[in-house]
Amino acid sequence: MTYDFDLLVIGAGSGGVRCARIAAGHGARVGVVESRHWGGTCVNLGCVPKKLMVMASDYADMVEDSHNFGWSTSPGTHDWATLIAAKDREITRLNGIYVTMLEKAGITLLTGHAQFVDGHTLRITPSPLAPSEQPRTVTAERIVIATGSTPTKLDIPGAELAITSDQAFGLPKRPERVVMIGSGYIGIEFAGIFAGLGSRVDLVYRRDLPLRGFDEDMRTALADAIEARGITQHRHANPVSITQNGPELVLTLDNGQAITADCVFMATGRRPKIDALGLANTSITTAENGRIQVNAESETTHRGIYAIGDVTDRINLTPVAIAEGHNLADRLYGKAPPRQWCYATTPKAVFFSPPVATVGLTEDEAAQNGAVDIYLTRFTPMRYTLAGRVRKTVMKLVVEQQSQKVVGVHILGDEAPEMLQAVAIAITAELTKADFDRTIGIHPTSAEELVTMRTRTRETPEASK
Numbered sequence: 001m002t003y004d005f006d007l008l009v010i011g012a013g014s015g016g017v018r019c020a021r022i023a024a025g026h027g028a029r030v031g032v033v034e035s036r037h038w039g040g041t042c043v044n045l046g047c048v049p050k051k052l053m054v055m056a057s058d059y060a061d062m063v064e065d066s067h068n069f070g071w072s073t074s075p076g077t078h079d080w081a082t083l084i085a086a087k088d089r090e091i092t093r094l095n096g097i098y099v100t101m102l103e104k105a106g107i108t109l110l111t112g113h114a115q116f117v118d119g120h121t122l123r124i125t126p127s128p129l130a131p132s133e134q135p136r137t138v139t140a141e142r143i144v145i146a147t148g149s150t151p152t153k154l155d156i157p158g159a160e161l162a163i164t165s166d167q168a169f170g171l172p173k174r175p176e177r178v179v180m181i182g183s184g185y186i187g188i189e190f191a192g193i194f195a196g197l198g199s200r201v202d203l204v205y206r207r208d209l210p211l212r213g214f215d216e217d218m219r220t221a222l223a224d225a226i227e228a229r230g231i232t233q234h235r236h237a238n239p240v241s242i243t244q245n246g247p248e249l250v251l252t253l254d255n256g257q258a259i260t261a262d263c264v265f266m267a268t269g270r271r272p273k274i275d276a277l278g279l280a281n282t283s284i285t286t287a288e289n290g291r292i293q294v295n296a297e298s299e300t301t302h303r304g305i306y307a308i309g310d311v312t313d314r315i316n317l318t319p320v321a322i323a324e325g326h327n328l329a330d331r332l333y334g335k336a337p338p339r340q341w342c343y344a345t346t347p348k349a350v351f352f353s354p355p356v357a358t359v360g361l362t363e364d365e366a367a368q369n370g371a372v373d374i375y376l377t378r379f380t381p382m383r384y385t386l387a388g389r390v391r392k393t394v395m396k397l398v399v400e401q402q403s404q405k406v407v408g409v410h411i412l413g414d415e416a417p418e419m420l421q422a423v424a425i426a427i428t429a430e431l432t433k434a435d436f437d438r439t440i441g442i443h444p445t446s447a448e449e450l451v452t453m454r455t456r457t458r459e460t461p462e463a464s465k
């Protein structure tokens with residue numbers, strides 16, 4: 001049987017684009033189908049526009065802080081429309097780069113919504129990216145599902161009045177009062193963005209601390225930083241309903257409190273995007289939340305069909321989707337051994353101001369394997385001592401006591417993600433506390449604390465199992 005393509009990739013996001021480019025580089029005949037936006041979530045409705053907005057939200061504090069450095073700057077006003085237009089221009093530029101890059105790699109670009117007809121055939125129908133395109137059918141020897149994920153909303157009365165991150169990037173004006181539901185990545189990042197741009201922000205979450213799953217000391221430090229940024233935290237609170245009251249929205253909580261706002265933002269997680277994908281025409285199985293089940297080789301339960309990135313709900317980050325796509329293409333079409341990554345030491349960052357960044361095990365996770373030594377430092381960075389701003393940096397090393405390997409590093413503070421990228425190499429290489437200690441610092445920086453924490457803060461015994 002001859003197919004139109006060796007490989008068809010559904011979804012031109014982080015994972016799909018990398019997989020297609022590497023496969024084409026190995027000589028495969030590749031097609032990519034995209035229904036909405038070239039570059040996927042990260043470029044259009046995720047990492048990139050989010051980071052630009054975080055940057056925008058930092059300027060007000062910088063202006064204030066400049067005074068003690070001798071500048072006679074005065075606080076200006078922020079124009080939301082200017083920011084959104086500039087951000088949109090940048091994203092349009094990136095969309096163009098993605099298209100050119102794929103075309104230059106010799107990949108066929110197919111616009112429309114893809115749906116399985118059978119294990120080798122896709123039906124492509126008109127979609128927002130190509131509303132007037134004619135439906136067509138294409139075949140391939142192998143197919144990769146890289147369709148990403150989509151925001152979910154809580155099932156409460158009035159949920160339709162709330163926005164998710166998809167809408168947040170294109171609001172016609174900045175809401176003066178925002179209620180953020182959820183204290184995961186998106187909730188924390190957008191609470192910081194709106195607060196920095198001048199909105200009153202109420203952050204509602206279920207537990208006693210934000211960012212479940214992160215190290216407890218970081219969660220505590222983040223809660224303090226959220227307060228220092230002027231955000232009101234409503235802990236142990238569950239939303240019950242949203243009602244429209246004239247131009248305002250009212251969010252009612254299960255503790256009886258009602259919060260009035262101009263915008264209710266639900267940042268309560270995402271689910272794999274398998275809508276109208278025609279999976280029933282294959283033997284692919286899905287698990288909880290609709291995630292496509294794959295083996296360690298990213299192959300689904302249907303031979304010859306693979307899935308990578310958020311749709312598999314493993315580690316839902318852009319660099320991981322890219323790594324999975326690259327590794328898969330190498331394995332399917334490469335001649336040399338495939339490029340491998342160490343997923344266990346995937347560094348993570350939450351771009352609040354100040355950001356949190358982390359790699360390896362939390363203290364609690366590490367203590368499951370044996371006793372750990374903890375090195376913890378809290379200090380005010382040089383910039384803020386002069387500026388007179390309350391903005392602490394917190395750094396923590398988690399060291400396995402027996403081997404003295406540094407198994408976790410956690411930082412809350414300016415430039416934490418930039419520092420952590422390099423530290424992640426040390427953790428992947430399984431370096432010890434002695435290796436950190438014999439490394440000379442860079443002075444004066446915050447990062448030098450990573451190699452100068454000499455005195456153990458505490459010893460944590462092995463957790464009882």
Ligand SMILES: Cc1cc2nc3c(=O)[nH]c(=O)nc-3n(C[C@H](O)[C@H](O)[C@H](O)COP(=O)(O)OP(=O)(O)OC[C@H]3O[C@@H](n4cnc5c(N)ncnc54)[C@H](O)[C@@H]3O)c2cc1C
Pocket residue numbers: 010011012013014015016033034035036037038039040041042045046047048050112113114115146147148149165186273276277308309310311316317318319321
């Ligand atoms: C607000 C936000 C901020 C984020 N910030 C970060 C960050 O700072 N750092 C980080 O590492 N990660 C971040 N992420 C996560 C990151 O965006 C995702 O992990 C990453 O985009 C996943 O890549 P993917 O290839 O799996 O899917 P996506 O990038 O989502 O790409 C999937 C593509 O498939 C297309 N598609 C879906 N179904 C079909 C179909 N049937 N036919 C044709 N095309 C289809 C979609 O239109 C989309 O373009 C963020 C996510 C969000 C929402």
Ligand SMILES: NC(=O)c1ccc[n+]([C@@H]2O[C@H](COP(=O)([O-])OP(=O)(O)OC[C@H]3O[C@@H](n4cnc5c(N)ncnc54)[C@H](O)[C@@H]3O)[C@@H](O)[C@H]2O)c1
Pocket residue numbers: 154181182183184185186187189205206211212238239267268269270315316317348349350351
């Ligand atoms: N900087 C980054 O790398 C970055 C940024 C944004 C998103 N992402 C990725 O996107 C994913 C999705 O982000 P997210 O923030 O939507 O998800 P998340 O899983 O990080 O956080 C979801 C939040 O919603 C809360 N929640 C869930 N169900 C709830 C309920 N029934 N009632 C009340 N609260 C509820 C959770 O407790 C949590 O606080 C992240 O997990 C991450 O993988 C990464």
